[in-house]
Amino acid sequence: MSVSLEYGKLKRTGFYPAFVGGGLLAAAIPIANTALRQDVFTSVKESPFVVLMDANWQMMAMLNVFMIVIGACIVYHIEYADNALQKMEALPAKGESMFFSKCFVLAAASVFMIALETAALAFCVRCWFSPPEDFAAQLFSSMGFATALSVPAVILMMGISSACRNMWISLGIGVIGIFATVVIPPGSLILSMFPFTLPFQTFSGAGEGEAGELLLGALVEMAVFCAAELVYLRIRRNVQ
Amino acid sequence: MNMIETNKLTKTYGDFKAVAGINLHVRKGSVYGFLGPNGAGKSTTMKMFLGLTKQSKGTFTIDGKSYPQDRQAILREIGSFIEAPAFYGNLSGEENLHIIRKILSLPKSSVDDALELVGLTEHRKRLARKYSLGMKQRLGLAGALIGKPPILILDEPTNGLDPVGIHEIRTLIRNLPKQFDCTVLVSSHLLPEVELMADDVGIINHGRLLFEGSLADLKQDAVQKGYSHEHLEDTFLAMIDEDNQQRGRRR
Numbered sequence: 443m444s445v446s447l448e449y450g451k452l453k454r455t456g457f458y459p460a461f462v463g464g465g466l467l468a469a470a471i472p473i474a475n476t477a478l479r480q481d482v483f484t485s486v487k488e489s490p491f492v493v494l495m496d497a498n499w500q501m502m503a504m505l506n507v508f509m510i511v512i513g514a515c516i517v518y519h520i521e522y523a524d525n526a527l528q529k530m531e532a533l534p535a536k537g538e539s540m541f542f543s544k545c546f547v548l549a550a551a552s553v554f555m556i557a558l559e560t561a562a563l564a565f566c567v568r569c570w571f572s573p574p575e576d577f578a579a580q581l582f583s584s585m586g587f588a589t590a591l592s593v594p595a596v597i598l599m600m601g602i603s604s605a606c607r608n609m610w611i612s613l614g615i616g617v618i619g620i621f622a623t624v625v626i627p628p629g630s631l632i633l634s635m636f637p638f639t640l641p642f643q644t645f646s647g648a649g650e651g652e653a654g655e656l657l658l659g660a661l662v663e664m665a666v667f668c669a670a671e672l673v674y675l676r677i678r679r680n681v682q
Numbered sequence: 683m684n685m686i687e688t689n690k691l692t693k694t695y696g697d698f699k700a701v702a703g704i705n706l707h708v709r710k711g712s713v714y715g716f717l718g719p720n721g722a723g724k725s726t727t728m729k730m731f732l733g734l735t736k737q738s739k740g741t742f743t744i745d746g747k748s749y750p751q752d753r754q755a756i757l758r759e760i761g762s763f764i765e766a767p768a769f770y771g772n773l774s775g776e777e778n779l780h781i782i783r784k785i786l787s788l789p790k791s792s793v794d795d796a797l798e799l800v801g802l803t804e805h806r807k808r809l810a811r812k813y814s815l816g817m818k819q820r821l822g823l824a825g826a827l828i829g830k831p832p833i834l835i836l837d838e839p840t841n842g843l844d845p846v847g848i849h850e851i852r853t854l855i856r857n858l859p860k861q862f863d864c865t866v867l868v869s870s871h872l873l874p875e876v877e878l879m880a881d882d883v884g885i886i887n888h889g890r891l892l893f894e895g896s897l898a899d900l901k902q903d904a905v906q907k908g909y910s911h912e913h914l915e916d917t918f919l920a921m922i923d924e925d926n927q928q929r930g931r932r933r
Contacts, residue, residue, distance in 0.1 A: 447784055454772045454809070520770055524811065529768035529825060532732040534757040535785045682735045 444535070444543040448517075452547070457516045464509040465555035469562035471505075472498040476566045483570065490571035491580045492646045494563050502559055503588070503642040504620070507595055509555060510641075511616030513548045514599035519609040537675045541604060542668075549596045553589055560585040580646075587645040587653060594637040594663035595619075601671045635659040637667075685710040685833055685865040686731065691740035693726050693889075700726045702889035703740060708867055708882070711859045715880030716869040719922060723889040724869040725765055728835050731867075732762050744833065758786070761831035763839055767822030771811030775802055775821050778810055779828055788829040796828040801850065815842040823851065830862040837869045848875075855879050873918045885918065887925045 452458065472494050476483055486493045521527040530540065564581060567573050574580070599616055606612040619638040626633045631652060634643055640663075643656055686708035693701040701723040708714040718724050729735040731744060733753050742749060744756045769778045779793040797803045800820040805813065810821060819842045826834055836855070840848045856879040858864050870876050876883060883900060885893040893900060897914070904911035909920035 447781060450777070451770055451773070451781065453777070520772055524771045525766060525768040526770045527768075528734065528764065529782075530785075531734055532757065532760075532762045532764065533782065533785045534754045536754075679733070680736050682729075 444539050445546050448540070448543040448547045451520060452517065455516050455520055457513060457551070460512060460516075461509060461551040461555055464505055465558035468502045468505040468555060469558040471501050472559075472562050472566050476570050480570050489574055489580065489646075490567045491563065491574075491577060491584065493571075494566055495584065495644045495646055498563075499644050500642060506552065506555055506559075506588075506592060507620055507623075507638055507641050510548065510552055510592065510595050510599055511613065511620065513551055514596070514603040515609045515613045515616065517544050517548060517600065518603035518606070518612070522607045522609070537679070538672060541600065541671055541675065544604075545597055545600050548600060549593055552592050552596060556585055556589050556592070584645040587643075587648075587657070588641060590657055591640040591643055591660050594640055594660050594667060597664055597667040597671070598637045601667055601674070604671065605674060631655060635663070637663055683710045684708060686714075686742065686744050686867060688727075688742040689740055691727065691730065691742055692738050693723070693730060693735065694738045699889050701730070701737075701886075704886065704889070704891040705894075706742075706884055706891065707894065708865060710865050711863065712881040713855060713859060713866040713868060713879050715876030715883040716867060716886065717871065717873060717876055717883055717918060718869075718886035719871055722871075722886045724871075724886060725837050726889075727886070728762075728764055728837050728867070728869060731756075731835055732760065732764065733757065734764065759831055760833045760835055761826035761828065762835045762837075763822045763826040764835070764837045766841075767818040769810045769818065769821055769825070771809065773810060774807050775810055775813065775817075775824070776806040778821060779824055782825050782828055786829050792829050795830075796824040799827055799854065800824045816844060816847050819843055820847070820851075830864065832864050834858065834864055834866045834868075836866065838871070839868060840870075840875065852879050873915045877914050885921060887922050888929060890925070892921055892925055 475498055476494065483493050483497065521530070531537065560581060567577060602615050603612040622636065623639045623642060626636060626639055634640065634656065640656065640660055645653055648656055684707045686706060688704055688706045690703040690705065691701060692699065692703050704727065716724050716727070726735060730737050731742065733749060745759055747756050749756060770781070776793060776797065779796055783790070783793050797806050800823050802817065802820050802824060805817060810818065813821060819839070823839055826836060839855070840851050843851060852875070855866055855868060858866055868876070868879065877897065880897065882896050883893070884891055893903060895903070900914065900917060901911050904917040910916035
Protein backbone atom coordinates (compact mmCIF):
# COMPACT_ATOMS: atom_id res chain seq x y z
CA MET A 443 0.00 0.00 0.00
CA SER A 444 2.88 2.31 0.77
CA VAL A 445 4.09 2.03 -2.83
CA SER A 446 0.67 2.98 -4.20
CA LEU A 447 0.63 5.96 -1.81
CA GLU A 448 3.99 7.16 -3.07
CA TYR A 449 2.83 6.62 -6.65
CA GLY A 450 -0.24 8.77 -5.98
CA LYS A 451 1.74 11.56 -4.31
CA LEU A 452 3.61 12.19 -7.58
CA LYS A 453 0.52 13.28 -9.52
CA ARG A 454 0.96 16.59 -11.38
CA THR A 455 4.66 16.85 -10.50
CA GLY A 456 5.82 16.09 -14.03
CA PHE A 457 7.57 12.95 -12.74
CA TYR A 458 5.74 10.46 -14.97
CA PRO A 459 5.76 12.61 -18.15
CA ALA A 460 9.47 13.27 -17.55
CA PHE A 461 10.24 9.55 -17.51
CA VAL A 462 8.05 8.89 -20.55
CA GLY A 463 9.76 11.76 -22.40
CA GLY A 464 13.22 10.71 -21.21
CA GLY A 465 12.53 7.11 -22.19
CA LEU A 466 11.32 8.08 -25.65
CA LEU A 467 14.32 10.35 -26.15
CA ALA A 468 16.75 7.62 -25.08
CA ALA A 469 14.91 5.11 -27.30
CA ALA A 470 15.16 7.50 -30.24
CA ILE A 471 18.98 7.60 -30.01
CA PRO A 472 19.74 4.12 -31.48
CA ILE A 473 16.92 4.43 -34.02
CA ALA A 474 18.12 7.81 -35.32
CA ASN A 475 21.78 6.80 -35.16
CA THR A 476 21.22 3.55 -37.07
CA ALA A 477 18.87 5.15 -39.58
CA LEU A 478 21.48 7.79 -40.40
CA ARG A 479 24.55 5.52 -40.39
CA GLN A 480 23.18 2.11 -41.29
CA ASP A 481 26.00 1.35 -43.76
CA VAL A 482 28.66 1.87 -41.09
CA PHE A 483 26.86 -0.28 -38.51
CA THR A 484 25.76 -3.12 -40.77
CA SER A 485 29.25 -3.56 -42.20
CA VAL A 486 30.72 -4.40 -38.76
CA LYS A 487 31.08 -8.15 -38.27
CA GLU A 488 30.26 -8.24 -34.57
CA SER A 489 26.89 -9.21 -33.11
CA PRO A 490 24.34 -6.49 -34.00
CA PHE A 491 23.44 -6.04 -30.38
CA VAL A 492 27.08 -5.40 -29.40
CA VAL A 493 27.42 -2.92 -32.28
CA LEU A 494 24.31 -1.03 -31.20
CA MET A 495 25.31 -0.97 -27.53
CA ASP A 496 28.83 0.24 -28.29
CA ALA A 497 27.50 3.00 -30.54
CA ASN A 498 24.63 4.22 -28.38
CA TRP A 499 24.71 3.08 -24.79
CA GLN A 500 26.89 5.87 -23.34
CA MET A 501 24.37 8.48 -24.46
CA MET A 502 21.38 6.37 -23.39
CA ALA A 503 22.93 5.63 -19.98
CA MET A 504 23.66 9.33 -19.49
CA LEU A 505 19.96 10.07 -20.01
CA ASN A 506 19.01 7.23 -17.66
CA VAL A 507 21.24 8.53 -14.85
CA PHE A 508 20.12 12.09 -15.46
CA MET A 509 16.49 11.01 -15.10
CA ILE A 510 17.33 9.16 -11.88
CA VAL A 511 18.82 12.37 -10.47
CA ILE A 512 15.86 14.50 -11.55
CA GLY A 513 13.33 11.89 -10.40
CA ALA A 514 14.87 11.61 -6.93
CA CYS A 515 14.82 15.41 -6.58
CA ILE A 516 11.13 15.59 -7.53
CA VAL A 517 10.17 12.72 -5.23
CA TYR A 518 11.49 14.46 -2.09
CA HIS A 519 10.81 18.02 -3.21
CA ILE A 520 7.06 17.45 -2.78
CA GLU A 521 7.70 16.28 0.80
CA TYR A 522 9.64 19.40 1.74
CA ALA A 523 7.95 22.11 -0.37
CA ASP A 524 4.83 22.52 1.78
CA ASN A 525 6.11 20.71 4.85
CA ALA A 526 4.16 17.53 4.03
CA LEU A 527 6.96 15.42 5.52
CA GLN A 528 6.16 16.78 8.99
CA LYS A 529 2.56 15.63 8.60
CA MET A 530 3.74 12.19 7.44
CA GLU A 531 6.05 11.94 10.46
CA ALA A 532 3.12 12.74 12.77
CA LEU A 533 1.16 9.80 11.34
CA PRO A 534 1.62 6.13 12.20
CA ALA A 535 3.75 5.45 9.13
CA LYS A 536 7.38 4.41 9.21
CA GLY A 537 9.95 6.71 7.59
CA GLU A 538 11.90 3.65 6.42
CA SER A 539 8.87 2.27 4.65
CA MET A 540 8.30 5.61 2.93
CA PHE A 541 11.92 5.75 1.76
CA PHE A 542 11.95 2.24 0.32
CA SER A 543 8.57 2.76 -1.36
CA LYS A 544 9.92 5.92 -2.99
CA CYS A 545 13.01 3.99 -4.11
CA PHE A 546 10.72 1.35 -5.62
CA VAL A 547 8.74 3.97 -7.57
CA LEU A 548 11.93 5.57 -8.91
CA ALA A 549 13.45 2.19 -9.77
CA ALA A 550 10.22 1.20 -11.56
CA ALA A 551 10.29 4.44 -13.56
CA SER A 552 13.90 3.71 -14.45
CA VAL A 553 12.99 0.17 -15.52
CA PHE A 554 10.24 1.65 -17.70
CA MET A 555 12.85 3.79 -19.47
CA ILE A 556 15.13 0.81 -19.97
CA ALA A 557 12.16 -1.19 -21.33
CA LEU A 558 11.53 1.51 -23.95
CA GLU A 559 15.22 1.45 -24.84
CA THR A 560 15.14 -2.36 -25.10
CA ALA A 561 12.21 -2.12 -27.50
CA ALA A 562 14.10 0.45 -29.57
CA LEU A 563 17.22 -1.73 -29.76
CA ALA A 564 15.09 -4.74 -30.76
CA PHE A 565 13.45 -2.60 -33.44
CA CYS A 566 16.85 -1.57 -34.81
CA VAL A 567 18.08 -5.16 -35.01
CA ARG A 568 14.87 -6.33 -36.72
CA CYS A 569 14.90 -3.42 -39.14
CA TRP A 570 18.53 -3.13 -40.19
CA PHE A 571 20.33 -6.34 -39.18
CA SER A 572 19.69 -10.04 -39.45
CA PRO A 573 19.06 -11.06 -35.83
CA PRO A 574 21.30 -13.84 -34.49
CA GLU A 575 19.70 -16.92 -32.87
CA ASP A 576 20.44 -15.89 -29.30
CA PHE A 577 19.40 -12.30 -29.89
CA ALA A 578 16.53 -12.32 -27.34
CA ALA A 579 18.79 -13.83 -24.66
CA GLN A 580 21.48 -11.21 -25.40
CA LEU A 581 18.95 -8.39 -25.32
CA PHE A 582 17.29 -9.34 -22.04
CA SER A 583 20.48 -10.30 -20.20
CA SER A 584 22.05 -7.03 -21.24
CA MET A 585 19.09 -4.87 -20.25
CA GLY A 586 18.64 -6.81 -17.00
CA PHE A 587 22.31 -6.10 -16.30
CA ALA A 588 21.75 -2.39 -17.01
CA THR A 589 18.73 -2.36 -14.70
CA ALA A 590 20.61 -4.01 -11.83
CA LEU A 591 23.50 -1.57 -12.16
CA SER A 592 21.11 1.41 -12.03
CA VAL A 593 19.72 0.53 -8.61
CA PRO A 594 22.71 1.77 -6.51
CA ALA A 595 22.38 5.19 -8.18
CA VAL A 596 18.64 5.16 -7.43
CA ILE A 597 19.17 4.41 -3.72
CA LEU A 598 22.09 6.84 -3.38
CA MET A 599 20.21 9.70 -5.06
CA MET A 600 17.11 9.02 -2.96
CA GLY A 601 19.26 9.09 0.17
CA ILE A 602 20.80 12.43 -0.88
CA SER A 603 17.37 13.89 -1.70
CA SER A 604 15.89 12.70 1.58
CA ALA A 605 18.62 14.57 3.45
CA CYS A 606 18.38 17.83 1.50
CA ARG A 607 15.46 20.13 2.24
CA ASN A 608 16.57 22.32 -0.67
CA MET A 609 16.05 20.48 -3.95
CA TRP A 610 18.78 22.47 -5.70
CA ILE A 611 21.41 21.00 -3.38
CA SER A 612 20.45 17.40 -4.19
CA LEU A 613 20.20 18.28 -7.88
CA GLY A 614 23.66 19.88 -7.73
CA ILE A 615 25.17 16.83 -6.03
CA GLY A 616 23.56 14.57 -8.62
CA VAL A 617 24.85 16.64 -11.55
CA ILE A 618 28.35 16.66 -10.05
CA GLY A 619 28.05 12.87 -9.73
CA ILE A 620 27.12 12.59 -13.41
CA PHE A 621 29.97 14.83 -14.52
CA ALA A 622 32.38 12.86 -12.35
CA THR A 623 31.70 9.86 -14.59
CA VAL A 624 33.25 11.79 -17.48
CA VAL A 625 36.60 12.24 -15.71
CA ILE A 626 36.78 8.68 -14.39
CA PRO A 627 39.21 6.84 -16.71
CA PRO A 628 37.76 3.70 -18.33
CA GLY A 629 39.26 0.29 -17.65
CA SER A 630 39.53 0.43 -13.87
CA LEU A 631 37.14 -2.00 -12.20
CA ILE A 632 37.27 -0.20 -8.84
CA LEU A 633 36.54 3.22 -10.36
CA SER A 634 33.73 1.80 -12.48
CA MET A 635 32.03 0.81 -9.19
CA PHE A 636 31.25 4.52 -8.59
CA PRO A 637 27.41 4.46 -8.37
CA PHE A 638 26.92 7.02 -11.15
CA THR A 639 29.40 5.16 -13.42
CA LEU A 640 27.88 1.70 -12.96
CA PRO A 641 24.91 2.29 -15.29
CA PHE A 642 27.33 3.11 -18.11
CA GLN A 643 28.80 -0.42 -18.06
CA THR A 644 27.52 -2.87 -20.66
CA PHE A 645 27.17 -6.62 -20.31
CA SER A 646 28.96 -7.24 -23.60
CA GLY A 647 31.73 -4.78 -22.79
CA ALA A 648 32.37 -6.16 -19.32
CA GLY A 649 32.71 -9.84 -20.18
CA GLU A 650 31.29 -12.53 -17.93
CA GLY A 651 33.91 -12.40 -15.19
CA GLU A 652 33.86 -8.63 -14.78
CA ALA A 653 30.07 -8.55 -15.13
CA GLY A 654 29.79 -10.80 -12.08
CA GLU A 655 32.12 -8.53 -10.13
CA LEU A 656 30.16 -5.45 -11.17
CA LEU A 657 26.90 -7.08 -10.09
CA LEU A 658 28.42 -8.06 -6.77
CA GLY A 659 29.74 -4.51 -6.33
CA ALA A 660 26.28 -3.11 -7.10
CA LEU A 661 24.75 -5.47 -4.54
CA VAL A 662 27.22 -4.35 -1.87
CA GLU A 663 26.57 -0.68 -2.69
CA MET A 664 22.81 -1.22 -2.42
CA ALA A 665 23.23 -2.82 1.02
CA VAL A 666 25.58 -0.05 2.19
CA PHE A 667 23.33 2.79 0.96
CA CYS A 668 20.22 1.19 2.48
CA ALA A 669 22.01 0.71 5.81
CA ALA A 670 23.30 4.31 5.69
CA GLU A 671 19.77 5.61 5.08
CA LEU A 672 18.39 3.61 8.01
CA VAL A 673 21.11 5.05 10.26
CA TYR A 674 20.44 8.56 8.91
CA LEU A 675 16.69 8.28 9.58
CA ARG A 676 17.35 7.12 13.14
CA ILE A 677 19.79 9.97 13.79
CA ARG A 678 17.41 12.53 12.29
CA ARG A 679 14.58 11.32 14.53
CA ASN A 680 16.80 11.60 17.59
CA VAL A 681 18.42 14.97 16.96
CA GLN A 682 15.36 16.92 15.75
CA MET B 683 -8.30 10.25 34.36
CA ASN B 684 -5.58 12.13 32.47
CA MET B 685 -5.29 11.54 28.76
CA ILE B 686 -1.92 13.29 28.53
CA GLU B 687 0.50 13.43 31.41
CA THR B 688 4.10 14.61 31.47
CA ASN B 689 6.75 14.13 34.11
CA LYS B 690 9.50 16.76 34.20
CA LEU B 691 9.46 16.94 30.42
CA THR B 692 12.52 18.82 29.19
CA LYS B 693 13.91 19.78 25.80
CA THR B 694 17.24 21.50 25.40
CA TYR B 695 19.02 22.72 22.29
CA GLY B 696 22.65 23.15 23.34
CA ASP B 697 22.57 25.63 26.23
CA PHE B 698 19.03 26.75 25.48
CA LYS B 699 16.22 25.14 27.45
CA ALA B 700 13.11 25.26 25.25
CA VAL B 701 11.02 23.24 27.72
CA ALA B 702 12.16 23.03 31.34
CA GLY B 703 10.79 20.10 33.31
CA ILE B 704 7.07 20.69 32.88
CA ASN B 705 4.34 18.52 34.44
CA LEU B 706 1.17 18.75 32.36
CA HIS B 707 -2.11 17.01 33.15
CA VAL B 708 -4.73 16.98 30.39
CA ARG B 709 -8.03 15.47 31.58
CA LYS B 710 -9.89 13.04 29.36
CA GLY B 711 -12.77 14.70 27.49
CA SER B 712 -11.58 18.24 28.21
CA VAL B 713 -10.34 21.11 26.08
CA TYR B 714 -6.96 22.13 27.47
CA GLY B 715 -5.72 25.56 26.45
CA PHE B 716 -1.94 25.75 26.31
CA LEU B 717 -0.99 29.39 26.58
CA GLY B 718 2.22 31.25 26.27
CA PRO B 719 3.93 34.01 24.33
CA ASN B 720 5.75 33.24 21.08
CA GLY B 721 8.80 31.06 21.72
CA ALA B 722 7.57 29.93 25.15
CA GLY B 723 7.85 26.22 24.30
CA LYS B 724 4.27 25.35 23.31
CA SER B 725 5.07 23.97 19.86
CA THR B 726 8.16 22.13 21.13
CA THR B 727 6.06 20.41 23.80
CA MET B 728 3.46 19.41 21.23
CA LYS B 729 6.14 18.18 18.84
CA MET B 730 7.50 15.95 21.59
CA PHE B 731 4.04 14.40 22.01
CA LEU B 732 4.05 13.53 18.30
CA GLY B 733 7.59 12.23 18.25
CA LEU B 734 8.65 15.02 15.90
CA THR B 735 11.34 15.98 18.37
CA LYS B 736 12.82 13.87 21.13
CA GLN B 737 12.73 14.98 24.75
CA SER B 738 16.09 15.59 26.43
CA LYS B 739 14.82 14.51 29.83
CA GLY B 740 11.58 13.44 31.46
CA THR B 741 8.76 11.24 30.28
CA PHE B 742 5.18 11.50 29.09
CA THR B 743 2.24 9.18 28.66
CA ILE B 744 -0.64 9.55 26.24
CA ASP B 745 -3.73 7.47 26.98
CA GLY B 746 -1.57 5.32 29.25
CA LYS B 747 0.97 4.68 26.48
CA SER B 748 4.53 5.84 26.77
CA TYR B 749 6.96 7.20 24.20
CA PRO B 750 9.07 5.91 22.44
CA GLN B 751 7.97 2.30 23.07
CA ASP B 752 4.37 2.90 21.92
CA ARG B 753 5.07 5.61 19.32
CA GLN B 754 3.01 4.03 16.55
CA ALA B 755 0.05 3.30 18.86
CA ILE B 756 0.17 6.88 20.20
CA LEU B 757 0.21 8.39 16.70
CA ARG B 758 -2.75 6.22 15.70
CA GLU B 759 -4.82 7.95 18.41
CA ILE B 760 -3.76 11.52 17.73
CA GLY B 761 -4.99 13.99 15.17
CA SER B 762 -2.53 16.83 14.94
CA PHE B 763 -1.97 20.23 13.46
CA ILE B 764 1.44 21.72 14.24
CA GLU B 765 2.65 25.28 13.56
CA ALA B 766 1.51 25.64 9.95
CA PRO B 767 -0.59 23.60 7.55
CA ALA B 768 1.42 20.75 6.04
CA PHE B 769 0.20 19.32 2.74
CA TYR B 770 1.14 18.22 -0.77
CA GLY B 771 0.70 21.33 -2.91
CA ASN B 772 0.47 19.30 -6.13
CA LEU B 773 -2.58 17.39 -4.84
CA SER B 774 -6.12 18.59 -4.30
CA GLY B 775 -7.52 19.01 -0.79
CA GLU B 776 -9.45 15.78 -1.20
CA GLU B 777 -6.38 13.85 -2.44
CA ASN B 778 -4.35 15.12 0.51
CA LEU B 779 -6.94 13.75 2.90
CA HIS B 780 -7.07 10.43 1.02
CA ILE B 781 -3.36 9.96 1.73
CA ILE B 782 -3.95 10.43 5.46
CA ARG B 783 -7.03 8.19 5.27
CA LYS B 784 -5.05 5.37 3.68
CA ILE B 785 -2.28 5.58 6.28
CA LEU B 786 -4.85 5.48 9.09
CA SER B 787 -6.86 2.71 7.32
CA LEU B 788 -10.07 4.74 7.51
CA PRO B 789 -13.19 4.32 5.34
CA LYS B 790 -13.52 6.52 2.23
CA SER B 791 -16.45 8.39 3.78
CA SER B 792 -14.12 9.84 6.44
CA VAL B 793 -12.66 12.22 3.82
CA ASP B 794 -16.10 13.66 3.02
CA ASP B 795 -16.87 13.98 6.73
CA ALA B 796 -13.64 15.86 7.43
CA LEU B 797 -14.14 18.20 4.46
CA GLU B 798 -17.69 18.88 5.58
CA LEU B 799 -16.59 19.54 9.14
CA VAL B 800 -14.16 22.30 8.15
CA GLY B 801 -16.29 23.70 5.30
CA LEU B 802 -14.05 22.72 2.42
CA THR B 803 -16.44 20.45 0.50
CA GLU B 804 -16.97 23.06 -2.21
CA HIS B 805 -13.21 23.41 -2.81
CA ARG B 806 -12.28 19.74 -2.50
CA LYS B 807 -11.04 19.43 -6.09
CA ARG B 808 -8.87 22.54 -6.05
CA LEU B 809 -5.10 22.09 -5.75
CA ALA B 810 -3.93 22.68 -2.19
CA ARG B 811 -1.22 25.12 -3.31
CA LYS B 812 -3.95 27.31 -4.82
CA TYR B 813 -5.86 27.50 -1.54
CA SER B 814 -5.96 30.77 0.38
CA LEU B 815 -4.18 30.85 3.76
CA GLY B 816 -7.48 30.28 5.58
CA MET B 817 -8.33 27.32 3.33
CA LYS B 818 -4.89 25.80 3.92
CA GLN B 819 -5.50 26.18 7.64
CA ARG B 820 -8.85 24.41 7.26
CA LEU B 821 -7.21 21.64 5.24
CA GLY B 822 -4.67 21.18 8.03
CA LEU B 823 -7.52 20.97 10.53
CA ALA B 824 -9.36 18.46 8.34
CA GLY B 825 -6.18 16.36 8.34
CA ALA B 826 -6.22 16.42 12.13
CA LEU B 827 -9.94 15.73 12.49
CA ILE B 828 -10.19 12.94 9.91
CA GLY B 829 -11.36 9.71 11.49
CA LYS B 830 -12.42 11.53 14.67
CA PRO B 831 -9.33 10.65 16.72
CA PRO B 832 -9.68 10.39 20.52
CA ILE B 833 -6.93 13.00 21.04
CA LEU B 834 -6.42 16.23 19.13
CA ILE B 835 -3.27 18.32 19.35
CA LEU B 836 -3.80 21.68 17.68
CA ASP B 837 -1.10 24.32 17.58
CA GLU B 838 -2.60 27.76 17.03
CA PRO B 839 -5.36 26.41 14.77
CA THR B 840 -7.04 29.76 14.07
CA ASN B 841 -3.95 31.51 12.68
CA GLY B 842 -4.71 33.07 9.34
CA LEU B 843 -8.47 32.65 9.57
CA ASP B 844 -10.93 35.51 9.15
CA PRO B 845 -13.24 36.39 12.09
CA VAL B 846 -16.00 34.16 10.75
CA GLY B 847 -13.56 31.29 10.32
CA ILE B 848 -12.15 31.86 13.83
CA HIS B 849 -15.66 31.70 15.27
CA GLU B 850 -16.46 28.51 13.33
CA ILE B 851 -13.28 26.71 14.34
CA ARG B 852 -13.61 27.87 17.94
CA THR B 853 -17.17 26.53 18.10
CA LEU B 854 -16.05 23.32 16.47
CA ILE B 855 -13.23 22.79 18.97
CA ARG B 856 -15.52 23.66 21.87
CA ASN B 857 -18.02 21.01 20.77
CA LEU B 858 -15.53 18.28 19.84
CA PRO B 859 -15.40 16.55 23.25
CA LYS B 860 -19.20 16.28 23.33
CA GLN B 861 -19.58 15.36 19.65
CA PHE B 862 -16.75 12.87 19.26
CA ASP B 863 -15.79 12.06 22.85
CA CYS B 864 -12.28 13.36 22.34
CA THR B 865 -9.68 15.29 24.31
CA VAL B 866 -8.27 18.48 22.83
CA LEU B 867 -4.94 20.13 23.58
CA VAL B 868 -4.98 23.49 21.86
CA SER B 869 -2.24 26.10 22.01
CA SER B 870 -2.53 29.81 21.52
CA HIS B 871 -0.86 33.04 22.52
CA LEU B 872 -4.28 34.71 22.69
CA LEU B 873 -5.96 34.34 26.05
CA PRO B 874 -9.44 35.55 24.99
CA GLU B 875 -9.36 32.86 22.33
CA VAL B 876 -8.58 30.11 24.82
CA GLU B 877 -10.97 31.53 27.40
CA LEU B 878 -13.87 30.89 25.01
CA MET B 879 -13.11 27.24 24.37
CA ALA B 880 -10.98 25.73 27.14
CA ASP B 881 -11.95 23.92 30.32
CA ASP B 882 -8.41 23.98 31.72
CA VAL B 883 -5.41 26.11 30.93
CA GLY B 884 -1.67 25.72 31.23
CA ILE B 885 0.48 28.85 31.04
CA ILE B 886 4.06 28.45 29.88
CA ASN B 887 6.82 31.04 29.63
CA HIS B 888 10.46 30.46 28.69
CA GLY B 889 9.84 26.71 28.90
CA ARG B 890 8.50 26.76 32.49
CA LEU B 891 4.90 26.00 33.39
CA LEU B 892 3.69 28.96 35.45
CA PHE B 893 0.14 27.81 36.04
CA GLU B 894 -2.11 24.84 35.45
CA GLY B 895 -5.77 24.51 36.37
CA SER B 896 -9.28 25.56 35.46
CA LEU B 897 -10.16 29.10 34.42
CA ALA B 898 -11.82 29.60 37.83
CA ASP B 899 -8.59 28.47 39.53
CA LEU B 900 -6.67 30.95 37.38
CA LYS B 901 -8.89 33.82 38.56
CA GLN B 902 -8.51 32.72 42.17
CA ASP B 903 -4.75 32.46 41.74
CA ALA B 904 -4.69 35.96 40.27
CA VAL B 905 -6.62 37.36 43.25
CA GLN B 906 -4.23 35.69 45.69
CA LYS B 907 -1.15 37.00 43.92
CA GLY B 908 -2.62 40.47 43.52
CA TYR B 909 -2.76 40.41 39.75
CA SER B 910 -5.44 42.20 37.81
CA HIS B 911 -8.23 39.65 37.39
CA GLU B 912 -11.06 41.52 35.70
CA HIS B 913 -9.88 40.38 32.32
CA LEU B 914 -8.02 37.11 31.99
CA GLU B 915 -5.75 38.69 29.42
CA ASP B 916 -4.51 41.11 32.10
CA THR B 917 -3.91 38.19 34.47
CA PHE B 918 -1.95 36.36 31.79
CA LEU B 919 0.14 39.43 30.96
CA ALA B 920 0.84 40.15 34.63
CA MET B 921 1.90 36.55 35.19
CA ILE B 922 4.25 36.57 32.20
CA ASP B 923 5.62 39.99 33.15
CA GLU B 924 6.42 38.91 36.70
CA ASP B 925 8.11 35.75 35.45
CA ASN B 926 10.20 37.79 33.03
CA GLN B 927 11.23 40.16 35.82
CA GLN B 928 12.15 37.24 38.09
CA ARG B 929 14.21 35.73 35.29
CA GLY B 930 15.97 39.08 34.86
CA ARG B 931 16.75 39.18 38.59
CA ARG B 932 17.99 35.55 38.55
CA ARG B 933 20.43 36.47 35.77
